[in-house]
Amino acid sequence: MPVMMNQTAQDAISVEMAEIKVSTRLTDRLVAYGLGACIGLCIYDPVFRIAGLAHIVLPACQPSANAVPRAGSLPRKSAFVGKFADEAVPKLIEDICRGGGKRENLVAAIVGGAHIFSTLGSSGSPSRLEIGARNVIAVSDALDEAEVPVVATDVGGSHGRTVTLKACDGTVSIRPIGSEEWLLTSLGKAGCKA
Amino acid sequence: MTPVAFKSLTDPEQRIEWLVENAADLPSQARIAMAVTKLVNQNSASAAQVAKTISGDQVLTARVLKMANSAFYGAPRRISTLTDAIVLLGMRAIRDMAMSVSCQDLLDREVHGYSIRRGDLWKHSSCVGFAAQQLARRAKYSVAEEAFVAGLLHDIGKVIISHRLSDEFVEITRRSEEQGVAYYDAERMVLGFDHAEIGARMCERWNLPPQLVTTIRYHHNPSAQPDSPPLTRIVHLADVLCMMLGIGLGGDGLRYKLEDGVVASLGLDDEAIEQVLSMVIEYAAMDVEQDTTAPRR
Structure with a gap:
């Protein structure tokens, strides 16, 4: 079942690392705090006014990534559905559609993917440790495959960001850490034009 | 307000001694x-x-x-x-x-000036400790628990600077923003020392083991440490990885850089790094669940 916000939820809903949240309540704001190389993927259905935000951390799931011996157990594996781009993008779309959205209405904004390792691989593509750039590519590819248009991006750079998506109109705003918030786009308006 | 006694000192060494003497x-x-x-x-x-x-x-x-x-x-x-x-x-x-x-x-205090909210330095510190421990195991470092403790305490100097030198922090923040440098560079410009040095001095005062003291001192520039022992490189890498994930990112964002060759020098490959990143995410999530007493964002 999608993670739907109920009527008792508060206005600002934090989407922590590797989480996906969807809201239909018009007063809700979905917020992913302090994105570094991570991606805050905002997807919006402007017709039914359904908002979804995924806080994506890594580009792709590797079989070995979940098979590492560790001190603690992994009691809530299902809570980390947003960890990998290749799994998170289809899951977010699925959750929005389960909440009443239509795939053909959806529009997206990609935020985050800051750089920290500045090296490039021998082919000119990002090296494996350039997680931010790889995240941007992985999310873009997955959205392309799902045929969800990307109408705005704020990616790269060397600063952290907090992204907020308003359920009422799909407004996406960004607050670079230590700076003022600014408006990236309104997915509601962009979706109607798309 | 920064104490007048501190402001009257101009020599960085005297300033450090004053801070250490007057810190908790x-x-x-x-x-x-x-x-x-x-x-x-x-x-x-x-x-x-x-x-x-x-x-x-x-x-x-x-x-x-x-x-x-x-x-x-x-x-x-x-x-x-x-x-x-x-x-x-x-x-x-x-x-x-x-x-x-x-x-x-x-x-777990609000660290004014670094644009770090209450709870975030604690979360960053505990995650760096966990990441350092995991990296140490993969790098076959013999005392992985040292890495945990060093990671936990690596930014203790930030607490001291933030709480005692609020006036100077205005200038530190301005320099960091205007010149696009990390806070530790701006700290050196304004104070003559950085949070790593004051953290190391505090740990000396607390009689912590010398290898922890030097790791804290050089955690931003491990190559500057004589012999550059693995523990310092491990904590440096763990710190950068947690910053990359956005855990405890301050106003200077991602201006912290990973020193060249650190990953390879520890015998680690990209896959090992991604494994550790993946585990840190889950550790961070559990840390939020456990910490029900401190106010969150």
Whole structure:
């Protein structure tokens, strides 16, 4: 079942690392705090006014990534559905559609993917440790495959960001850490034009 | 307000000495945790000895038991005594828990000036400790628990600067923003020293082991340390990885850089790094669940 916000939820809903949240309540704001190389993927259905935000951390799931011996157990594996781009993008779309959205209405904004390792691989593509750039590519590819248009991006750079998506109109705003918030786009308006 | 006595000093060495003299003592819980660490590292300690040492502080005992019962450790049954916890989870796990919870009060404060909200420095510190421990195991570093403690305490100097030198921090922030440099560079410009140096001096005062002191001192530039031991490179890498994930990012964002060659020098490959990143995410999520007392964002 999608993670739907109920009527008792508060206005600002934090989407922590590797989480996906969807809201239909018009007063809700979905917020992913302090994105570094991570991606805050905002997807919006402007017709039914359904908002979804995924806080994506890594580009792709590797079989070995979940098979590492560790001190603690992994009691809530299902809570980390947003960890990998290749799994998170289809899951977010699925959750929005389960909440009443239509795939053909959806529009997206990609935020985050800051750089920290500045090296490039021998082919000119990002090296494996350039997680931010790889995240941007992985999310873009997955959205392309799902045929969800990307109408705005704020990616790269060397600063952290907090992204907020308003359920009422799909407004996406960004607050670079230590700076003022600014408006990236309104997915509601962009979706109607798309 | 920065104390007048500090402002009257111009020599960086005198300023450091003043700060160390006037900073808070190590919390008593942390002293007990240090004693537990020493005991467990001797390899001859009994469960009863370790339990007796921790139980010298009731609050510490309660916090360790709370953590031992958290979902992260996945104990097979409810743990109600320290001896139970040691038997079920192992002495090393209890040692790390004691160290972790004992430092929480110190690190779980709002750190003005660094644009770090209350709780975020604690989250960053505990995640760097965890990441350092995981990297140490993969790098086959013989004392992985040292990496945990060093990671936990690496930014302790930020707390001291933030709480004692609020006036200077206005200038530090301005320099960082205008010149696009990391806070530690701006700290050196304004104060003549950085949070790594003051953190190291504090740990010296607290009689922490010398390898922890030097790791804290060089955690931003491990190549500057004579012989550049693996522990410093491990904590440096863990710090950068957590910043990359956005855990504890301050106003200077991602201006912290990974020194060239650190990953390869530890015998680690990209896959190992991604594995550790993946585990840190889950650790961070559990940390949020456990910490129900501190106000979150």
